[in-house]
Amino acid sequence: xxxxxxxxxxxxxxxxxxxxxxxxxxxxxxxxxxxxKRATELIRQCQxxxxxxxxxxxxxxxxxx
Amino acid sequence: MNDKLSLTELQLFxxxxxxxxxxxxxxxxxxxxxxxxxxxxxxxxxxxxxHPDEINVRAKAKGIIWSNRMRFIRPLFESVTGDTLRxxxxxxxxxxxxxxxxxxxxxxxxxxxxxFTLGEMAMKKQQIIRKxxxxxxxxxxxxxEFPVLPQRIAVISSSAAAGYTDFIKHxxxxxxxxxxxxxxxxxxxxxxxxxxxxxxxxxxxxxxxSLFDVVVIVRGGGSQSDLSWFDNYAIAYHITQFPLPVIxxxxxxxxxxxxxxxxxxxxxxxxxxxxxxxxxxxNTDEHLMQLSSELSNTALEIIGEFRERLxxxxxxxxxxxxxxVSSVKENLGSMIISLVSNGKDYLQKExxxxxxxxxxxxxxxxAVITLNRTRLKESSKVLPSKTSVYLxxxxxxxxxxxxxxxxxxPFNVLKRGYTxxxxxxxxxxxxxxxxxxxxxxxxxADGTVSSLVKARTAQGxxx
Numbered sequence: 001x002x003x004x005x006x007x008x009x010x011x012x013x014x015x016x017x018x019x020x021x022x023x024x025x026x027x028x029x030x031x032x033x034x035x036x037k038r039a040t041e042l043i044r045q046c047q048x049x050x051x052x053x054x055x056x057x058x059x060x061x062x063x064x065x
Numbered sequence: 066m067n068d069k070l071s072l073t074e075l076q077l078f079x080x081x082x083x084x085x086x087x088x089x090x091x092x093x094x095x096x097x098x099x100x101x102x103x104x105x106x107x108x109x110x111x112x113x114x115x116h117p118d119e120i121n122v123r124a125k126a127k128g129i130i131w132s133n134r135m136r137f138i139r140p141l142f143e144s145v146t147g148d149t150l151r152x153x154x155x156x157x158x159x160x161x162x163x164x165x166x167x168x169x170x171x172x173x174x175x176x177x178x179x180x181f182t183l184g185e186m187a188m189k190k191q192q193i194i195r196k197x198x199x200x201x202x203x204x205x206x207x208x209x210e211f212p213v214l215p216q217r218i219a220v221i222s223s224s225a226a227a228g229y230t231d232f233i234k235h236x237x238x239x240x241x242x243x244x245x246x247x248x249x250x251x252x253x254x255x256x257x258x259x260x261x262x263x264x265x266x267x268x269x270x271x272x273x274x275s276l277f278d279v280v281v282i283v284r285g286g287g288s289q290s291d292l293s294w295f296d297n298y299a300i301a302y303h304i305t306q307f308p309l310p311v312i313x314x315x316x317x318x319x320x321x322x323x324x325x326x327x328x329x330x331x332x333x334x335x336x337x338x339x340x341x342x343x344x345x346x347x348n349t350d351e352h353l354m355q356l357s358s359e360l361s362n363t364a365l366e367i368i369g370e371f372r373e374r375l376x377x378x379x380x381x382x383x384x385x386x387x388x389x390v391s392s393v394k395e396n397l398g399s400m401i402i403s404l405v406s407n408g409k410d411y412l413q414k415e416x417x418x419x420x421x422x423x424x425x426x427x428x429x430x431x432a433v434i435t436l437n438r439t440r441l442k443e444s445s446k447v448l449p450s451k452t453s454v455y456l457x458x459x460x461x462x463x464x465x466x467x468x469x470x471x472x473x474x475p476f477n478v479l480k481r482g483y484t485x486x487x488x489x490x491x492x493x494x495x496x497x498x499x500x501x502x503x504x505x506x507x508x509x510a511d512g513t514v515s516s517l518v519k520a521r522t523a524q525g526x527x528x
Contacts, residue, residue, distance in 0.1 A: 008213065008214050009213060012213065012352075012353070012356075015353075015356050015360070016356065018360070019356060019359055019360055019363065022360070022363045022364060022367065023363050025367070029367070029368075029371055032364060032367060032368070036360060036361075036364045039356075039360050040357070040360070043353050043356060043357045043360075046353050047350065047353055049214070050214070050216075050241075050243050050244065050346055050349070050350055051241075051242045051243055051244050052244060
């Protein structure tokens with residue numbers, strides 16, 4: 001149960017922060033590619049969360065009834 | 066008048082008195098505390114008037130609506146009030162007082178004014194709203210932050226309700242492919258048990274609060290008569306106090322219940338609630354897409370800026386390099402010139418030094434030769450005398466050697482009587498080297514004889 005749970009809100013915050021950094025021009029060009037990669041990955045995970053069934057939640061729901 | 070009355074006489078007397086004193090029809094207000102309808106369609110009510118404390122009964126009477134009146138009263142009442150004739154509601158009725166010698170007093174209800182009940186209901190609703198306002202809690206659920214991703218939904222409804230089925234169908238079949246996790250918390254959605262049943266459902270959700278993003282209360286559409294169950298203080302109170310946003314879709318086109326008013330959001334139908342949830346997720350999705358495109362645009366922009374800077378640098382670099390090269394060339398030219406002149410000077414200097422050194426070496430060599438030549442002359446003067454002394458010293462040694470040598474000469478040995486034996490020209494020194502029949506030569510000092518070996522005798526042993 002100690003598995004780190006993906007937090008949608010935190011992911012979105014991180015994406016926005018990366019974007020802010022890039023826009024402010026503070027970002028080193030050497031890190032640009034890494035940061036863009038990271039943000040893209042986060043976006044992909046977020047979008048996945050919108051459409052993927054989480055078996056874990058479904059099983060908990062069954063226990064409730 | 067006789068001083069004794071039979072019960073019948075008394076009852077009839079009461080009846081007649083009532084008829085005399087209450088001859089007409091009267092508008093009377095009362096609360097229905099019980100209502101029953103028999104097989105013939107006649108309706109029997111228990112009517113009460115309560116103290117302001119709403120608990121203790123102040124007055125009570127039986128009421129009857131005959132089926133022929135009921136046929137008109139009920140539809141009108143229900144269509145105007147959106148409610149049914151049921152315990153707990155107050156009515157204004159047009160009655161005639163009747164007294165029956167067996168059944169006693171009854172109020173025969175000829176008509177009911179639904180507008181009165183409507184007003185009463187509105188007033189009651191207003192009272193609930195005012196109370197919630199006074200407690201400062203009426204907007205508490207509305208003030209909650211709505212989750213960016215309302216995907217985990219606790220539904221309070223009845224599994225049998227058409228509205229619930231519509232909600233699930235609409236939500237799960239969304240065209241964007243969004244995923245929703247729906248847990249139903251079964252509750253009774255109309256009647257006296259509505260309040261306790263819905264509150265129990267809220268309590269169960271509260272026990273698993275971390276599993277949910279939002280609570281939805283939906284009810285079958287169509288029937289509008291039961292809306293007043295949601296004009297309930299206890300339900301409304303629970304909604305305001307709930308830590309998750311509550312969305313209602315209890316199916317009323319005309320009016321909002323108190324529950325709708327205090328909920329985070331209220332929709333007219335369960336389907337509309339589903340649409341709202343889908344659009345919330347869609348908003349988040351669009352926000353993500355926007356972030357994504359912003360990200361790529363900004364990154365490309367920055368890369369473009371850097372590229373421009375590189376081009377600029379390149380443009381400035383070429384002339385700068387040219388200038389730099391030509392100045393280096395100039396420096397190099399002057400360096401060559403100075404190098405050549407310096408080189409000449411240096412060579413000149415070195416040459417003269419060489420000449421000097423050569424003459425020095427030449428005179429040095431000459432001196433050494435002269436020195437050695439005189440030494441040689443001196444040596445040659447001394448040499449003959451030193452040589453003769455040395456020779457004389459060695460002569461006697463040599464003479465001694467020649468004496469020893471002549472003693473060893475074989476001819477001198479032969480002269481002393483020894484012979485040398487040979488076979489086929491080879492000197493033999495052992496008898497073992499001969500065989501009988503061999504011809505051996507024996508050399509003496511003055512000549513040689515040949516002899517035939519007859520036998521051989523080993524030293525101390527016969528062959």
